[in-house]
Amino acid sequence: MKALAKILTGVLVLAACSPAPESATETTDTAQETTRIVNVYSSRHYASDRAIYAAFTEETGIEVNLIEAGGDQLIERVRADGERSPADVLITVDAARLYRADEAGLFAPTDFSGMLPDIADHLIHPEGHWVSLAKRARVIAYSVDRVDPSEISNYEDLAGPEWEGRICIRSSGNVYNQSLMAGLIARSGEEAAEAWAQAINNNMARAPQGGDTDQIRGIAAGECDVAIVNNYYYGSLARSDDPANNAVAEAVGLIFPNQDMGGTHINVSGAGIAVNAPHPEEARELIAFFLGDFGQRAFAEMTNEYPVVETTQWDNPVLEASLPFVEDTRNVNELGENNAVAQRVFDRVGWQ
């Protein structure tokens, strides 16, 4: 057994030491003098972002250290590390997570002015705790064969009895559905929102399964006639190299609802500077870069998201075709405020 203990100690030491080079990259004080770095905690994991980080390092010489994980997980880690958290920039893909991170006191109030001349007010935290980087619209997809788009102008229309057994939508555990519901609550109140959720639940063609792409495929396959999905999933099918995906997209059209009734629901990816950021200056530079030409173009062209900076020039015919549309201009922060209520509404109506 002694031998066993020896081996054990040996391996434990190895375990503690061997992959150390990775963790050593964050020893900030000594490294700062030679190379500038910025530590990013992001729940976005798109190729566009990797391209942006690479271009940022190229242009500024600032190295990007990256941890990608779910929004809630990142929030817990930053919170647990407290004052010693190496996080400089915290990025999430959903307004509700930004709100929660902010509630946990993780963002440093930042004066973004000067960085954001062309960003609408409702995309920025009221006190400058975070700023949106890109936005996506939650829209109604419909079968071009079986649905006349003039039948639908608002999300509310899908609650009608004529849609019974015709709607595909994913689980209410999905944060995009929760934020859509949060937006409805903000606009029409909890009671009306609950009645809507009840009606949608009754009108579903099938119990929720899969992601947004699967709902679009459901329309193309004839299992349902309409679906509520994020616009970029459609964009990714339409612009896929796979002809089968293109065919799915061709069988489907998009409606940007509520043009005269509060605007189409949008959600955002956003970033803020961590309250204990060891490199706040680099963090500012990175956020500015995200909002710069290269960053905004990458979102539009690689991930089919709408840039938040209106003046950005980009090339994406599918995304272009959806413009212009009227979006909900309530501050996206409200989506976070109503998120918990939204989920309870879903629970009460039994939306899986």
Next chain:
Amino acid sequence: MISGSDRAQRPTAALAVAVIAALVCAAPILAVALIALSDGSTDYLRHLAQTRLPTYLWNSFLVGTIAALGAGIIGTGLGWLIARTAFPGRKIFSWVLILPLAVPAYVAAYAWLDLSQAGGPLDALSFGLFPTVRGSLGAGLMFALVLYPYVYLLARDAFAGQSADAYDAARTLGASPLHAFSSTALPMARPAIAAGMALVVMESLADYGTVSHLGAPTLSIGLIRAWSGAGSLLDAARLSLILVAIALFVFGVERLQRRRMRSHAASGRHRPPQRFKLRGGQAFAAFAACAAPLLLGMAIPLGRLVWRALRAPLASGLFDAVQHSLIVATISAILAAILGLSTAYALRSKGFIPVAAARLAGLGYAVPGAVAAVGVIAMLSGIQSVLDPAWRSLTGAVFPILLTASAAALIFAYLSRFAAAAISPAENALARVTPNLEGAARTLGSHGFDLMRRVHWPLIVAGVTSAALLVFVEVLKELPATMILRPFNFDTLAVIAHNYAGDERLGEAAAPALLIALTALIPMIFVARYLSRHASGDE
């Protein structure tokens, strides 16, 4: 029987390691429990009880039962075929059959839903007759198909280690092969099978990705919703206590199996069973039985991903990810095997401490990885808050290492989650060292380390390496703890696969998912070779 005192004096070192194992495994769960019991109350749990809780519980029951039964049947049948029969391809199957374990259940789920849903190829080819893989049944089947290796490995080793006496006696008395199997071999292997099935139940109940994609809301969905939707980590932690209770129950049932087994304990004389030579149609049927789960659990889902991959750009950073995955999986597997074996040794004393330690260690499996990971973070940050001021008073600076940001933290998390998977196999392996055998060896002057090396090791090596292999593969595909605890710029294959799959980019997810399976092959080949050279159980 050896006297109790002889037994009790031996395993002090093993006992120490067992207690360490228990602490490692249980610490995050205890941290979660502490969070659960901390102050502050919301009405969320009442809301949940009035709305979704019954559905969550019912789905958990369905998914767990289907997964356990499916994996139990597949794993036991294959274990028997491989251990006790001979047919063309058996040797290769004996280790290839473990491979589906390397396919993350959510990857199989994404691929099968993609294949079978309306508009998918299976739906089109069958004119809509092929049912969509979804709901509790679909999710349970997915788990059965990728987790059966747990049962298979343990059952195979159990069958291979059985003396053939009882079976032969039954045959001599006129029992059919099937009857002889079910009345002798099966009862003797029951503890091993039950141990495997217990792991399957726990892993399927703790899963999030599969059940959420296939629309089978289990308790772990409710728990994640409490955390991410309602924003209450507190309520999530409280809900996870229900899962811990279920785990205690499942492991309790498994223990019961083991205790009943005592009466079946084989004689000290070990006569390795002879293999039945299968011919013609029988051999073909055996071959098909082995090929089927490989096809359904691995070839078809991964094939679908590859089909999509050919039409999508290649994921980047894969080479680094392979290295990262290999490093953490290897270290964790070795450590887990050591912890598991030591715990198994300590358990032989049947003392209160080792038994309690082993049970505590088993809990790591019960809680969804995302919550367990939060437990690890809470615990590490607790330790940090003690270390920092202490270090400051000594040196004037904070403790030089931020615990949550090291690879050691990651390996700790893996151990706490998977070391339990190494205990049962080690225990079953060690059960083959019967007191009679040991007594004989001692009579011949073999003691201590020499006894272990010459008598124990050859008998347990198969079980212990299987245990290490299980942990290796589990770590390869582990997700939530990896996501939250990894150091900067430390992608693993599972992380990359999940990022793309979660993003609904199945094509890009294919390459990393395939690489997980290929990476798992490396130690499997190594272990298979080692065993065929050294082990007595498998010729």
